[in-house]
Amino acid sequence: MIDWLVNLADWHLLALEPPGWGGLLLQGLATSIEIAAGGYLLGFLIGIGGAAGKLYGGPVTRDLLEVYTTLVRAIPELVLILLLYYAGSGLLNRIVTGFGGEPVEISALAAGIFVIGVVQGAYQTEVLRGAFKAVPFGQIEAARAYGMTGLQVLRRITLPAMLPHAIPGLANLWLIATKDTALLAVVGFTELTLATRQAAGTTKAYMMFFLAAGFLYLMVTLVSNIIIGYAERRTRRGIPEVSA
């Protein structure tokens, strides 16, 4: 028993320089955050398009978007990641070569961002749709009456006005995105969780490395929460407090 307590506290294994594995873990953390951020932004673009399509699109667009969001929300992320990770690039290449192009080589990073982005997109579509609907229609009509184009209305009125409503949902999705990157470990992508398992497997100090990784993920969440709290206060400025 004392044996494993000593093993548990084998702190030099966490040193930043080799032979410590700390540097590798931090590198994994950086990759995780990079993918989460990339996937989140891609998801935001999909979400804006999806929400606009669901609210203002034609019947076919609306139905297809409904199929997309329903599928993503019903199928486990792990299965989606496997499907998209292997099928995504294969499909893209078939399309590219079908048009007579050279096969494209998709980096693992881009594939990871794509996968997280598609999953995030479905959830962000729903969050943003709700937020868009919360913008009083009179404001949009007024903007139209001023002679603004559709894009101008979106940029000047709708987006700023809906943001306070969207932020709680979007913030929650960001936290989900950071945790979903861990699933990429299953396709062999060396982000924080897989780097941790490799370190743990090599050194056999499973408990310590998993706790260390848990600590890093927790820090991401806590730091995010601080930023989110600040952003919420900022965007809510000047908006009357409405009792929920």
Next chain:
Amino acid sequence: MNAMLTREFWQPHRIGLAVTAVVLVAWMAVSLRWDWLPKYGPLLIEGVWVTIWMLVVSCVLGMLLALPIGLVQVTGPWWLAAPARMFCTLIRGTPLLLQVWLLYYGLGSLFAAWPEIRQSWAWPYLRTAWPYGVVALTISFAAYEAEVMRGAFAGVPKGELEAARAYGMSPFTAFRRIWLPRALHRALPTLSGETVVQLKSTPLVATITVIDAYAVISRVRQDTFLTYEPLLFLALIYMILAGVLVFMFSKLEALVPVKGA
């Protein structure tokens, strides 16, 4: 469900989309390889059963844990509220996959270092993988659902509780008759979504050698070298399971009167 049968649903473009979908499915059925299905069918049914079992057990146990954890955050003394709060932050702040591995490969291998545990009655269970899977899933569900229950408990109007007191109910009776049912009522609409999320988390236990539906499909992938067909079929299984869950919860919600909610 009934919406499907109405005339309103079958607008012209929907007929077009449905035809496209049918053609797509037919194409998949014909041009992709499905000859592995009969051979792995029985295994797959067992796997789906394990998935359902994991889901039900972890949701029921998780909910039972979530009630006190949510409640003490609303009304408990600080020395109960603070640890409850910390538990939720810890679990919700880290990936479930990491928790599963921490329990199985981390904690589980520490048990083996104790001869007392290795010789005890519990060892035959601790050796297997499913207890770790159930515990990890239960803890996770408890943490997320406790957050919901905290909001639900806090959201029950104070006046109702005061009225209960005025009727001369003891605090416990008031809790049992008013506070708990009203809070559960408020939490019910989110339960459907949370359970689907939990269903989607169950395949993670396959990474610690529990043979659920996902693990069976992994085996098919290994044995047949097929990439898409098994995964597509697995996606279909989860869609059906999610659909059944949502349907069951909508029936449940319909049973509960919504007046004044």
Next chain:
Amino acid sequence: MTKMLTAALVAVTTGLMASVAMAETVRVGVAAEPYPPFTSPDAAGNWVGWEIDFMNAVCAEAKLECVVTPVAWDGIIPALTENKIDAIMSSMSITEERMKTIDFSNKYYNTPAAVAASKGSGITATPEGLAGKIIGVQVSTIHADYAAKYFAPTAAEVKIYQTQDEANQDLAAGRVDALLADSLTLDAFVKSESGAACCELVGNVADDPAILGLGVGVGLRKGDPLKDKFNAAIEAVRASGKYDEITKAYFAFDIYGK
């Protein structure tokens, strides 16, 4: 807001584009897990081991620029066929089953399959010796196939692990009674700190070439001309004595096999 969107678009497209450029390099897939002494990550994030040294020698010989690309073992063949990697050098045995999907170079090592068990367990590497026991194997390996054919009928259970390293961990933790795997990787495990404390090799299993294959080769896409390059380079590395030189650094004997 616009700036943020543009930045995101640029980030995504450059991510896609950046990968188009390198064409002359060969991405060599290895399982993203420690598999000593053949392929394992070190604390600096580099891949090391016999197979990595051998790969470098072969690639230098064939004038290929090889890049080690870690992928999940259970998806390593789809990764090859879906063009995520160009070759597999991850101790993958040449079997009839796999040859239906991919091509192989000539073999570059061949070692027997062995059984490891807890010390003093009395387990032997035979179906009788493993009757009623829990046996651990790695998914999608010749050892998993062998266990399914010879041991599963009498064993209590054949547990399938995603990585060899996890199987090793569970033998040390007492959650399986025995492991069936490559003799060299098991040897490395029972000589490691955690392995030496708990476990020992109990012998090699009876050979079955139909399942255990014809040795380890480089996995390649069907019809890929890289096959000839790899074959010529493996031949040259063996002839030049480089092969023995690399082997001596890891093993006390020849691992090329008969």
